[in-house]
Amino acid sequence: MQKTEGEESKAENEEVKQVTLMTSDGVKMKVEISIVYEMEIVRSFIEVNDADHSVPFPLPNVSSHTLDLIIELVKNEYDDEFMKTFSHDELKEVLVAANYLNMKTLLDFIATAIANLLEKKSVEFIRNFFNIVNDFTPEEEAEIRKTNEWVFQDLDED
Amino acid sequence: MDLPRDVLCTIFQKLGAIETLMRAQHVCSVWRSILKDPLLWHTIDMSNSGDMDFQLGIMCRRAINYSCGHLLHINIKNFGTDDLLRHITDSTNSLQGHENKIMASVYVDAEEPLCISGDSGGGIFIWEIAAPFRQDPLRKWSEKKDWRFSGIHSLTVSKNRSLYTGSGDRTIKVWSLKDETLICTMTGHKYVVSTLAVCDKVLYSGS
Structure with a gap:
């Protein structure tokens, strides 16, 4: 949109400032600056460069779907109920993205949520959750079971 | 991933x-x-x-x-x-402070949990073990040194917050945990008092 200089400064006062982010799947998303400021990786860039916000900031490690979820989480002030609608894959993607974007509050929130999910669950459940292959040898496995018999008791249903 | x-x-x-x-x-x-x-x-x-x-x-x-x-x-x-x-x-x-070998330690399960340790030079140290963990002792004092005998060998604490130390000088000493004063000295053992325990208001000692 074309604006004269006078109109632009007026618009800035009235509208919420936005920053354009470019996700890994090539989607340009306009995000409120208050949310962007939680992303240390973007914030430091914006602050240093006093930037031209019209140039999209590239986020090669975050998909548009994950960014959508993150924006909604921040907008909802980290609402537990909303987070509970996430699939396991979404939880992990948000976790990794929060780490990459250096969003301290979000990382803390999502790590707590995942820890709560894993609490009192079997080792097998944890492996499935993170798609981890059990690389202990049968001998090591037997040794672990022998010395930690009680570890495998008192579990919640997966 | x-x-x-x-x-x-x-x-x-x-x-x-x-x-x-x-x-x-x-x-x-x-x-x-x-x-x-x-x-x-x-x-x-x-x-x-x-x-x-x-x-x-x-x-x-x-x-x-x-x-x-x-x-x-x-x-x-x-x-x-x-x-x-x-x-x-x-x-x-x-936990640093003892200059002599630590001979005994006891855990005090109070509102503010403590660790008490005794060394071969007669030093008695009280440590705070709740977070935040301090590296230096809360309080420390020594039993009267005697060149013939070596320090604290056993420790126990009673419910009324008295500390009992079994010593190389064949005595058992009772200390107040409030102000570290020596309340009394019990004699009778012929050798080092190497173990102490309190159970149902009775103190048991072994040497």
Whole structure:
């Protein structure tokens, strides 16, 4: 949109400032600056460069779907109920993205949520959750079971 | 997906020491090797409901071993034992103060949990063991030195907050934990008083 200089400064006062982010799947998303400021990786860039916000900031490690979820989480002030609608894959993607974007509050929130999910669950459940292959040898496995018999008791249903 | 090490460490911290030791370290070899990083075990918070103390002791020892002497904070509420405390003092260089060999230590399960240790030079040290963990003793004093005999050999605490020390000079001394004053000296043993225990308002000693 074309604006004269006078109109632009007026618009800035009235509208919420936005920053354009470019996700890994090539989607340009306009995000409120208050949310962007939680992303240390973007914030430091914006602050240093006093930037031209019209140039999209590239986020090669975050998909548009994950960014959508993150924006909604921040907008909802980290609402537990909303987070509970996430699939396991979404939880992990948000976790990794929060780490990459250096969003301290979000990382803390999502790590707590995942820890709560894993609490009192079997080792097998944890492996499935993170798609981890059990690389202990049968001998090591037997040794672990022998010395930690009680570890495998008192579990919640997966 | 491979989780970055930092992210995994964050999750381990959220899981807490007990869950981590019980299950996370059995997931795969990568997790186990990350979990053996002493930096993860600066703080060992084993907050618990008090219904599984046998396992907690074993797990706590493992956690202390993982800390490789870098332990700074520990919460062993509900399952602290003399053995465990001895293990802590043996494997950490964080509680520093004794100039002589530590002969005995005792855990005081009070509102503010304490550790009391006695050394071969007669030194008695009181340590705070609730977070934040202090590296220097809360208080310290010595029993009267006698060149013939060597220091404290056993310790116990009664419910009314008196400290009993078994000494190389064949006596048992009773100290007030409030102001470290010597309340009385009990004699009778012919050799070093090497063990002490309080049970149902009776003090038992062995030499």
